[in-house]
Amino acid sequence: MEESNKTLGEFIIENQKDFQYSSGELSRIFNSIRLAAKVVSYKVNKAGLVDIIGSAGDKNIQGEDQQKLDVYANETFIQTLINREIVCGIASEENDDFITVEGSDKSNNNKYVVLMDPLDGSSNIDVNVSVGTIFSVYRRISPIGTPVTLEDFLQPGINQVAAGYVIYGTSTMIVYTTGHGVNGFTLNPAIGTFYLSHPNMKFPVDGSIYSVNEGNYVHFPQGVKDYIKYCQLEEEDRPYTSRYIGSLASDMHRNMIKGGIYLYPTSSGAAKGKLRLLYECNPMAFIAEQAGGKASDGVSRIMEILPAELHERTPFFCGSANMVEKVEEFINNAQSNNR
Numbered sequence: 003m004e005e006s007n008k009t010l011g012e013f014i015i016e017n018q019k020d021f022q023y024s025s026g027e028l029s030r031i032f033n034s035i036r037l038a039a040k041v042v043s044y045k046v047n048k049a050g051l052v053d054i055i056g057s058a059g060d061k062n063i064q065g066e067d068q069q070k071l072d073v074y075a076n077e078t079f080i081q082t083l084i085n086r087e088i089v090c091g092i093a094s095e096e097n098d099d100f101i102t103v104e105g106s107d108k109s110n111n112n113k114y115v116v117l118m119d120p121l122d123g124s125s126n127i128d129v130n131v132s133v134g135t136i137f138s139v140y141r142r143i144s145p146i147g148t149p150v151t152l153e154d155f156l157q158p159g160i161n162q163v164a165a166g167y168v169i170y171g172t173s174t175m176i177v178y179t180t181g182h183g184v185n186g187f188t189l190n191p192a193i194g195t196f197y198l199s200h201p202n203m204k205f206p207v208d209g210s211i212y213s214v215n216e217g218n219y220v221h222f223p224q225g226v227k228d229y230i231k232y233c234q235l236e237e238e239d240r241p242y243t244s245r246y247i248g249s250l251a252s253d254m255h256r257n258m259i260k261g262g263i264y265l266y267p268t269s270s271g272a273a274k275g276k277l278r279l280l281y282e283c284n285p286m287a288f289i290a291e292q293a294g295g296k297a298s299d300g301v302s303r304i305m306e307i308l309p310a311e312l313h314e315r316t317p318f319f320c321g322s323a324n325m326v327e328k329v330e331e332f333i334n335n336a337q338s339n340n341r
């Protein structure tokens with residue numbers, strides 16, 4: 003990790019020009035995300051000591067038990083974004099519908115929408131394993147001055163103007179892109195400042211780590227089964243290493259640093275895949291491609307999918323370019339041979 007004394011705030015100001023049409027808007031969006039990340043980091047790191055672990059007693063639209071930290075993180079990110087007067091709407095994996103943000107002057111003049119998974123991997127909270135926040139930023143497509151519409155959120159991933167993730171792990175990190183490469187910042191909790199620790203992150207073009215829940219193997223499409231067996235063969239540069247944390251941001255981060263692929267295929271329990279296109283796959287795909295990697299649904303580019311609904315799911319294969327192309331090859335071969 004390259005030492006740096008450049009803070010996230012200084013980096014944003016230096017690169018403000020990268021944020022198209024911006025008049026300081028990138029700073030305000032990232033300032034709210036940065037603040038919320040620090041607040042959630044504090045709570046996540048204290049979770050074992052205060053009564054915040056465990057279920058909030060509700061279920062989210064996915065039918066998943068809402069952990070108290072899920073609810074806390076969701077409310078924290080939503081409120082800090084609203085307070086910064088920069089977004090006209092917010093969509094969260096934890097909320098059934100999108101949130102309209104008119105602004106304190108009720109003008110609906112804000113230009114951006116933010117989509118997020120506020121606490122991804124929250125089932126890991128009770129067992130003290132890393133969790134993350136994943137976010138996407140788009141310019142609205144509906145007219146300024148009118149309330150945000152569903153179409154503002156149902157944009158293909160190629161329209162993203164920024165995307166990133168926070169990892170609440172051995173250290174708290176923010177990794178993001180605005181379409182000009184990927185940079186990682188590590189929080190110094192003693193002073194509450196994020197410092198540039200991973201400049202210009204790049205996915206190695208190849209890798210030897212595959213991340214998949216092999217418990218679902220028997221239900222995977224044949225092409226995915228064939229690829230997993232390929233990873234396990236004793237030949238050439240294999241067998242690969244299997245590493246699966248159950249937290250997308252953590253698996254993605256490790257694979258980007260070391261080289262690897264993350265796979266969440268369809269299975270009997272997830273006919274369209276489990277991961278959400280808007281809150282998990284598109285932001286991770288933007289980051290992956292900006293770092294020289296790839297992100298696919300097994301057949302086509304994730305970021306070209308035109309979303310039909312807010313909580314749409316998709317199969318997801320993301321990581322080192324050669325590894326994603328290899329799994330696509332196996333899927334194509336199996337489909338061509340009707341296997």
Ligand code: P6P
Nearest residue numbers: 122123124215248249250251277
């Ligand atoms: P499974 C967390 O719920 C998540 O969305 C990802 O962060 C993680 O990789 C995956 O689901 C884990 O799902 O079915 O393997 O437990």
